[in-house]
Amino acid sequence: MKFPLILSLLSCAMLGSVSAQEFDPADLETARELRASALAGNGGFDVVEDLTTRVGPRLAGSPADARAVAWAEAMLLEAGFDRVWLEPATFPTWSRGHERVAVVSPVEQDFQALAIGYSPATPAGGIEAEVVMLDDLAALEAVEPEVVAGRIVFIRNRMERARDGSGYGPAVQARARGALVAADKGAAAVLIRSIGTSTNRFAHTGGMRFDTAQRRLPAAAISNPDADQLERLMGLGEPVVIHMDIDAQINEAYTSHNVIGQIDGAVLPEEIVALGAHLDSWDVGTGALDDGAGVGIVTEAARQIMALDERPDRSIQVILFAAEEIGLWGGRAWAQARAEEIGRYQVAAESDFGAGRIYAMAAKVQDSARGVIEAMAAELAPLGIELTDRRQAVGGPDFIPAAPLGLAAIDLYQDGTTYFDYHHTENDTLDKIDPEDMAQNAAAYAVLAWLSAQSPVSFGSGPALLERDED
Amino acid sequence: MKFPLILSLLSCAMLGSVSAQEFDPADLETARELRASALAGNGGFDVVEDLTTRVGPRLAGSPADARAVAWAEAMLLEAGFDRVWLEPATFPTWSRGHERVAVVSPVEQDFQALAIGYSPATPAGGIEAEVVMLDDLAALEAVEPEVVAGRIVFIRNRMERARDGSGYGPAVQARARGALVAADKGAAAVLIRSIGTSTNRFAHTGGMRFDTAQRRLPAAAISNPDADQLERLMGLGEPVVIHMDIDAQINEAYTSHNVIGQIDGAVLPEEIVALGAHLDSWDVGTGALDDGAGVGIVTEAARQIMALDERPDRSIQVILFAAEEIGLWGGRAWAQARAEEIGRYQVAAESDFGAGRIYAMAAKVQDSARGVIEAMAAELAPLGIELTDRRQAVGGPDFIPAAPLGLAAIDLYQDGTTYFDYHHTENDTLDKIDPEDMAQNAAAYAVLAWLSAQSPVSFGSGPALLERDED
Ligand SMILES: [Zn+2]
Ligand SMILES: [Zn+2]
Ligand SMILES: [Zn+2]
Ligand SMILES: [Zn+2]
Numbered sequence: 015m016k017f018p019l020i021l022s023l024l025s026c027a028m029l030g031s032v033s034a035q036e037f038d039p040a041d042l043e044t045a046r047e048l049r050a051s052a053l054a055g056n057g058g059f060d061v062v063e064d065l066t067t068r069v070g071p072r073l074a075g076s077p078a079d080a081r082a083v084a085w086a087e088a089m090l091l092e093a094g095f096d097r098v099w100l101e102p103a104t105f106p107t108w109s110r111g112h113e114r115v116a117v118v119s120p121v122e123q124d125f126q127a128l129a130i131g132y133s134p135a136t137p138a139g140g141i142e143a144e145v146v147m148l149d150d151l152a153a154l155e156a157v158e159p160e161v162v163a164g165r166i167v168f169i170r171n172r173m174e175r176a177r178d179g180s181g182y183g184p185a186v187q188a189r190a191r192g193a194l195v196a197a198d199k200g201a202a203a204v205l206i207r208s209i210g211t212s213t214n215r216f217a218h219t220g221g222m223r224f225d226t227a228q229r230r231l232p233a234a235a236i237s238n239p240d241a242d243q244l245e246r247l248m249g250l251g252e253p254v255v256i257h258m259d260i261d262a263q264i265n266e267a268y269t270s271h272n273v274i275g276q277i278d279g280a281v282l283p284e285e286i287v288a289l290g291a292h293l294d295s296w297d298v299g300t301g302a303l304d305d306g307a308g309v310g311i312v313t314e315a316a317r318q319i320m321a322l323d324e325r326p327d328r329s330i331q332v333i334l335f336a337a338e339e340i341g342l343w344g345g346r347a348w349a350q351a352r353a354e355e356i357g358r359y360q361v362a363a364e365s366d367f368g369a370g371r372i373y374a375m376a377a378k379v380q381d382s383a384r385g386v387i388e389a390m391a392a393e394l395a396p397l398g399i400e401l402t403d404r405r406q407a408v409g410g411p412d413f414i415p416a417a418p419l420g421l422a423a424i425d426l427y428q429d430g431t432t433y434f435d436y437h438h439t440e441n442d443t444l445d446k447i448d449p450e451d452m453a454q455n456a457a458a459y460a461v462l463a464w465l466s467a468q469s470p471v472s473f474g475s476g477p478a479l480l481e482r483d484e485d
Numbered sequence: 486m487k488f489p490l491i492l493s494l495l496s497c498a499m500l501g502s503v504s505a506q507e508f509d510p511a512d513l514e515t516a517r518e519l520r521a522s523a524l525a526g527n528g529g530f531d532v533v534e535d536l537t538t539r540v541g542p543r544l545a546g547s548p549a550d551a552r553a554v555a556w557a558e559a560m561l562l563e564a565g566f567d568r569v570w571l572e573p574a575t576f577p578t579w580s581r582g583h584e585r586v587a588v589v590s591p592v593e594q595d596f597q598a599l600a601i602g603y604s605p606a607t608p609a610g611g612i613e614a615e616v617v618m619l620d621d622l623a624a625l626e627a628v629e630p631e632v633v634a635g636r637i638v639f640i641r642n643r644m645e646r647a648r649d650g651s652g653y654g655p656a657v658q659a660r661a662r663g664a665l666v667a668a669d670k671g672a673a674a675v676l677i678r679s680i681g682t683s684t685n686r687f688a689h690t691g692g693m694r695f696d697t698a699q700r701r702l703p704a705a706a707i708s709n710p711d712a713d714q715l716e717r718l719m720g721l722g723e724p725v726v727i728h729m730d731i732d733a734q735i736n737e738a739y740t741s742h743n744v745i746g747q748i749d750g751a752v753l754p755e756e757i758v759a760l761g762a763h764l765d766s767w768d769v770g771t772g773a774l775d776d777g778a779g780v781g782i783v784t785e786a787a788r789q790i791m792a793l794d795e796r797p798d799r800s801i802q803v804i805l806f807a808a809e810e811i812g813l814w815g816g817r818a819w820a821q822a823r824a825e826e827i828g829r830y831q832v833a834a835e836s837d838f839g840a841g842r843i844y845a846m847a848a849k850v851q852d853s854a855r856g857v858i859e860a861m862a863a864e865l866a867p868l869g870i871e872l873t874d875r876r877q878a879v880g881g882p883d884f885i886p887a888a889p890l891g892l893a894a895i896d897l898y899q900d901g902t903t904y905f906d907y908h909h910t911e912n913d914t915l916d917k918i919d920p921e922d923m924a925q926n927a928a929a930y931a932v933l934a935w936l937s938a939q940s941p942v943s944f945g946s947g948p949a950l951l952e953r954d955e956d
Contacts (some may be wrong), residue, residue: 070594123541239914443710
């Protein structure tokens with residue numbers, strides 16, 4: 015189990031009342047009001063509905079990227095932030111032309127496939143080669159090159175369903191690195207079973223590691239039913255030959271923007287509570303769960319705070335990151351620009367795991383702030399959220415590049431049981447979002463942002479945070 | 486409710502013991518053995534697995550049609566039928582080139598779409614026109630031509646989910662006739678919300694009425710999430726313009742074959758119990774539920790009977806029909822060839838509603854055979870099947886063309902709650918079938934076939950059957 019020790023009972027009994035006293039009782043009362051009003055609202059869902067309807071899919075570097083940035087800037091201004099601005103992020107882009115993956119022998123059948131991000135194209139007209147099936151990336155790493163030379167490597171590892179999404183990490187290695195490892199061994203191309211948990215016949219796209227120094231092969235994911243079919247065809251005992259035709263392009267550097275809205279703090283305006291989500295999506299689906307939901311959740315949390323009669327002590331920012339999907343480019347640019355001022359960030363928290371309900375929380379803060387975190391957890395408990403003993407929170411993918419700077423962070427863990435049924439597929443559309451779950455998320459982020467802004471102590475961003483004893 | 490009066494309790498109490506005596510007790514004992522052995526078997530699933538793996542999708546008239554016929558002939562011979570033969574069926578074919586449906590204004594987004602069977606192509610390069618949204622076919626029939634002239638008609642009716650599939654009939658009118666009615670009114674093309682119950686982003690294809698005398702428009706179905714999106718876009722208040730590009734062809738007459746296997750009867754070999762399913766499928770998915778499942782179910786039922794030490798009194802046939810999807814062409818040819826000898830058919834029953842469990846039964850037989858039907862129902866009751874008072878059984882779609890001849894028929898109603906989630910989509914694949922449900926189906930058809938073959942009375946096929954008082 016990932017979170018073996020639930021501290022809420024034990025610690026709150028010992029520390030809860032002490033910690034709670036660290037907050038001004040009026041701030042705790044406001045947190046409860048925020049929680050109630052966010053739970054009753056629908057604003058987060060309205061935001062993701064508007065984004066997915068008016069912009070739709072918004073692959074980084076595509077024409078829809080600029081439309082999404084313009085939408086976000088206008089939306090944040092309309093929401094009432096004190097200041098809204100753009101910060102540039104430059105990256106190589108990838109665009110999908112087409113993909114066709116078809117069995118040509120011993121039978122003829124088309125597969126549902128999506129090229130993997132940063133996959134190169136096949137030679138025009140495609141390639142045709144026999145399939146070698148391997149269990150996972152480790153098997154590919156171990157295989158003798160002559161076994162795969164000139165062939166299409168099919169990596170069949172299956173992602174396991176779990177509430178915390180823990181099946182993703184092990185399985186996704188095949189997508190992230192398969193095309194690089196197979197290139198070194200002289201293979202012709204790579205096919206993977208989709209990194210996803212559904213039996214619906216959608217291929218799941220996603221990125222592969224992009225490193226200009228390393229050769230990559232054309233690579234595609236096939237849907238899980240097609241992966242089952244390929245295994246059955248391999249089981250017939252005859253060689254299986256596949257035709258694979260991918261058109262795709264890696265393009266010149268493109269500059270998109272992180273879009274940031276700020277509520278100016280009344281007391282410590284230079285200190286910042288940073289709520290994140292990413293604005294880009296894959297080019298399939300409408301990016302509703304990934305990450306329109308996050309955009310809606312953190313925007314609505316801030317909007318609830320803006321609706322208060324009072325201002326927060328610290329400033330609160332909503333950061334809508336660029337180009338997360340194809341390599342955390344927005345997050346990298348953001349971290350780079352803050353190398354000298356990470357100490358200004360009270361805390362960072364990103365919503366990027368769909369729209370499932372939040373059930374747990376973890377915090378990376380200085381020990382002196384644990385009491386405040388526990389008091390915050392007590393206000394999140396009525397939402398069904400338990401504080402865990404994890405101290406390795408990163409705040410979300412776009413804050414990972416800032417982790418080496420010692421960024422204080424809170425993770426709110428969403429129920430991801432069904433997230434990977436839709437993730438990175440044509441099926442990631444608005445109807446997959448439950449507005450009530452969105453409201454629970456917005457309520458949690460509103461409480462988190464408000465109490466972080468009102469905290470009597472600093473959470474301790476900075477190099478010293480890296481030196482904590484880690485459990 | 487569709488089956489208001491469940492007769493099993495009432496009638497069995499009054500007639501059951503009398504009726505049961507009409508069967509030889511040894512035949513009833515054999516029926517029970519068949520039921521048990523079919524329930525324990527997996528043969529039906531094995532058949533559909535083999536068909537969907539080795540042949541895959543098999544659109545009537547496509548190259549896969551001939552492969553499917555060859556597969557079926559070999560499979561029935563291998564299964565041990567006394568005789569296996571082909572009967573020709575000739576029909577116009579339709580083939581899909583491509584379809585693209587994209588919103589171009591007020592936003593740019595692609596939809597998941599499938600052209601409807603027998604749709605003509607759009608002019609090369611496609612058409613671009615404003616969308617007019619209508620509630621259903623009735624609204625289209627009522628609308629003034631100038632409202633739709635030159636425009637793309639979007640029919641938004643939603644299919645309702647129901648165990649008995651009763652939501653299909655009302656909704657499917659839009660698909661069957663929309664393109665004909667809209668042509669008469671001068672529209673440019675037709676889009677429909679998919680006739681299906683899922684929120685997965687698959688378009689559901691299917692046929693439109695084919696009548697060479699009537700002009701048809703290019704027509705496509707969009708997935709249900711895309712239909713929702715189109716409604717939202719219409720709600721923005723600006724004209725919605727769609728680009729629609731369909732390539733498709735109607736071809737010369739093609740001759741496929743109904744594939745028939747017969748177990749010769751020992752006593753009345755000229756009298757026939759006919760079990761049906763259709764061999765063809767749409768070109769999307771692998772036709773696992775529609776109708777690979779039916780092929781597996783009726784073949785396995787016959788195979789269970791062939792495994793007995795004794796032969797049935799009457800002959801039993803498995804008929805795998807050609808070209809059901811694009812217009813019941815195999816069923817029409819079958820009926821035409823039997824106009825003079827329908828009296829030979831003790832009963833007809835087709836499995837063509839997926840692989841859900843059977844929960845009810847209806848019979849169209851002469852009144853003199855009602856007692857036998859009730860005795861049969863008593864042997865099906867342990868499978869969870871209730872006899873209804875419906876007397877309008879047709880046996881299944883491929884037997885509809887023979888209905889005017891007075892073909893006696895039994896319907897076994899399958900639970901279709903989820904059938905229309907997959908029906909006619911890319912998502913109709915083997916993994917959607919539960920082998921245990923297949924076995925329940927096979928057990929029911931084995932009992933039905935065996936007891937029909939052993940019945941002491943004729944079920945009364947022939948013109949006289951049409952003259953019964955209908956309730
Ligand atoms: Zn994401
Ligand atoms: Zn993602
Ligand atoms: Zn069918
Ligand atoms: Zn069908």
